Amino acid sequence: MDERQPGSPRHLSADEFRRAGYAVIDWLADYHERVADLPVMPRVAPGDVRAALPPAPPVTGESFAAILADVERLIVPGLMHWQSPNFFGYFPANTSPPSILGDLVSAGLGVQGMLWQTSPSCTELETHVLDWLADMLGLPARFKSHGRGGGVIQDSASSATLCALLAARERASGYHAREQGNPGDLVAYCSSETHSSLEKAMSIAGLGRARLRKVATDARRAMDVDALEEAMRADAARGLRPFFVCATVGTTSTLAVDPVGAIGRVAAAHGAWLHVDAAMAGSAALCPEFRYLNDGLERADSYCFNPHKWLLTNFDCDCFYVADREPLLAALTVLPEYLRNAASETGEAIDYRDWQIPLGRRFRALKLWFVIRSYGVRALQDFVRHHVALASELESWIAADDRFELVVPRSLNLVCFARRAAGADDRALLDRLNADGHLFMSHTVIDGRFCLRLCVGQTHTTREHVEAAWQRIRAAGASLP
């Protein structure tokens, strides 16, 4: 890397890269050792970070040491520390040493996986690891690559849901939508608890959010199948065509699990596509005791879950499976001359650009492969179990405290709770706790009631972190109206 050619700029030499690389590795090792002590939520106001940055880029290069020092000085104070063991907000985005290093190998190799030909290893490792995961989770065999189905890595469950919607539309249109645009009669269904990405997908697809029916949920906040059936029947009676149903295994708000099998039967009666979004909860199916999460999945046309949430793999890594790849390919394939190649034309190679929205793609299977191999299946099961056990313990503490109550029963690693007192301002409680910096939680609203929402899922979260969080919550809860 160190030759200077006339006219070419100087690049870091191999030795300089080594030294700079070691420095980054050391800095990250230190960061992970001290992240538990940093305020989880940063104490900055909009504009603060930019105000410290120079208005113009440098004309001549700066030393790598200066840049890394500025990460510490300018960037870290403005971060939410998602890798802190005291991060309990939203969903986890847990990562791990092998995942970080797998992503580093990917960045260093810098290959493109858009076609099989543009890096066969990138495509084949992805197909292989997604087949492994299907077995690890006990997914139906038809999601594996040997038949008509198969898996692909998407950036997020949002994109997976969009791709599922597009495949469903293509099939429902008799494979005319890609060319002729949307049929006018399509209607999609989800529950009032389904992730907002489906609304966004309906907008993107040009179907419009008004054609998305959000059916009611039952007491467990799972989709009410009778309500679904009734909504589909009513639409069909009006001359509309139910074409897509999204079921959720682990809703964003409370981790409720929709009755996939029953939903699948209703969807099938209308010939509608069934997509199952198991973004966070899906990882729990690693453990036999949680494999009930897959009930009914044999009826699904597509399925996704996110190793970048709860499987030690850093963002982005959503695993998206289809039972039949033809509708997906029909929706997303375009073949310009400059991408034609012999491998694609034989039909023996998978070209993953036809399985996703963008054309280019990184080598994301590496980090998944590193994680699965480095931990092994058993440790990954233990990882999930440990978090569920911690959440269960928290649940018991809340149940035993007469100031607090569970608003819904705990589901897996998620606990939603609130103070019992009628006038309690839990929004103020949450703001106080988060501003304090020792932990971060987010919230949800259940039947109009503001609730604290604590999700146990970070890589290094242990009993002591959950217990310390609970003591802080109790103390703050006692001191605030």
Added chain:
Amino acid sequence: MDERQPGSPRHLSADEFRRAGYAVIDWLADYHERVADLPVMPRVAPGDVRAALPPAPPVTGESFAAILADVERLIVPGLMHWQSPNFFGYFPANTSPPSILGDLVSAGLGVQGMLWQTSPSCTELETHVLDWLADMLGLPARFKSHGRGGGVIQDSASSATLCALLAARERASGYHAREQGNPGDLVAYCSSETHSSLEKAMSIAGLGRARLRKVATDARRAMDVDALEEAMRADAARGLRPFFVCATVGTTSTLAVDPVGAIGRVAAAHGAWLHVDAAMAGSAALCPEFRYLNDGLERADSYCFNPHKWLLTNFDCDCFYVADREPLLAALTVLPEYLRNAASETGEAIDYRDWQIPLGRRFRALKLWFVIRSYGVRALQDFVRHHVALASELESWIAADDRFELVVPRSLNLVCFARRAAGADDRALLDRLNADGHLFMSHTVIDGRFCLRLCVGQTHTTREHVEAAWQRIRAAGASLP
């Protein structure tokens, strides 16, 4: 990182992470030193890579050393080496030491940038660096963030084009499309040379490819503005509504440059959105002598270019700018309860999830910041200039050789050429050259003629690599019919 808690799996300790991290850094440094000597195109058939992988994942963890050894043994032989200085195919995906390390910091921090609140530094550094780049390239000031416009990092130009199309549709529909779906009368325009991602975007958006007019190009393969005007007029006369025009600065096939200013005048007459796709060529505007590439850009509603192609920043990193962010936000915003927060509600913070298809997002601004600071503006200009000079030299060699000819004039760093002889089978020539492994090129078809397409853009490509490639092309060309 090394505490073992009951029930929690063992993670690599900080020291183990350091050692494994150094090993990856060393391995990558070695890889980049030897990549010039590896066959650029791998010698594998579909299925070969998978056949060497175990059918089931390991039950217990394996050592990091074993995993890294398998990268070398099982993965590298099946890679196309995009970072080889002998890679001249498609477009470059050049990367650099600071970019690789910036991405490593991003992976290690593992933060989410979906909202300002979920990591303010992630959002603000992105806005800041995109403003820097607008200045570095001499883009119109209205693309900068201080007014109504602003920039955002997308994964690819495909996604940027889709977002532009969705914003245009939202504006054209009177802000009803997100809710009510596509109006029935919209028509979009591009040229026959526009990237296939626009066709794909028309399908995704449910408008249908049949509503995309591919207007003719002139002798330089740039969009024929009279043909565009005529097509728009004809559609309007039929009661359709021209709402979107995509101009390209540097087409995929030949790097032709559409007349953006003239196209913008025609688009404006119909109230249509003008998107400019400068995916690769855009980086050349760093140099004053190539800034003609921005001519007419003051008429554009949106613009994108890819630092992950020709600006030393590894994939994915497309910079997408809008002159007015309102239509984009209108198209892509959804606000579920669990994402509500004070910073967003003040309107002072940017929430980039509303500027893109997915919800989650990585901290991609870090690698761009690292690259710009590590090289400085002047070295980045030299980098682009050097490649253009090499392509220019290759052009002169081809022009001086009576067996070969340029099929179209060189544009920047791209040379399209073929053998002069009427019966010459240049497809066989390309296959021979690529199979040989000493270089990789791709092809295009120009007016029915198969052409070799050599793009100079890899980080370490120097005169000797281009000259060696040319000698091999000449020799193979002489030995084949």
